[in-house]
Amino acid sequence: MTPGPTLVIRCPLCSQLGKYRTVASGNTFGAVFYTDGKRVAPMLPDTPRVSRCASCRGAFWLKTAEEIGQFTEQREQPANIDTDWLKAGYLEEPDEGEYLEALDRLISSTPAEERSIRLLAWWRGNDRHRGPLPAPAVDNPEVLNRRHDNMRALLPLLATAESADLIMRAEVLRQLGEFELATKVLTRHFPAAFDTAISRLLYLCARRDSTLQKL
Ligand SMILES: [Zn+2]
Secondary structure (H helix, E strand, O other): OEEEEEEEEEEOOOOOOOEEEEEEEEEOOOOOOEEEEEEEEOOOOOOOOEEEEEOOOOOHHHHOOOOEEEEEOOOOOOOOHHHHHOOEEEEOOOOOHHHHHHHHHHHOOOOOHHHHHHHHHHHHHHHHHOOOOOOOOOOOOOHHHHHHHHHHHHHHHOOOOOOOHHHHHHHHHHHHHHHHHHHHHHHHOOHHHHHHHHHHHHHHHHHHOOOEEEO
């Protein structure tokens, strides 16, 4: 993986500077695919499209932030780099609770992105099952309610003609424990490229298993 420049932006919520590292080139070696459609590629990390400001902790669409400049990070930074850039906090992807809390504001600021924002929040919640350790058994009930509301609101947004959307729709239904409805979606005709994912999801539905799995 070759690092790219570090980009400096202005937070659209509090006007403080923030920054994030980019990747100039990488590869998908060692990438893992999950039943929810997310790909995790250690050699090609994604830039979070929704970011959390290090100053105000607010979540915002990265594309709505004004870009201030960029620089190359080095062990000994040349003196001509603005010290405010060096001091700016790194952006991070919000955690699931932060996504869900900011959901209405993010959707109303960019309605055309509702499908993407709900999908990102759902994936972020599923991240708790992607690590090497089992996820904590007890979830905050408020997060749990918001998570389920978000998953239910995703369903109509994934009822498109796209095969990938329909398979994610089946996966949302499976994770909600709606195994018969998920199976019904999966038994339609899909291109052969989706055979592996579909047989895996049908197997999990038959076992009434609602947990996230690797593909
Ligand atoms: Zn901010």
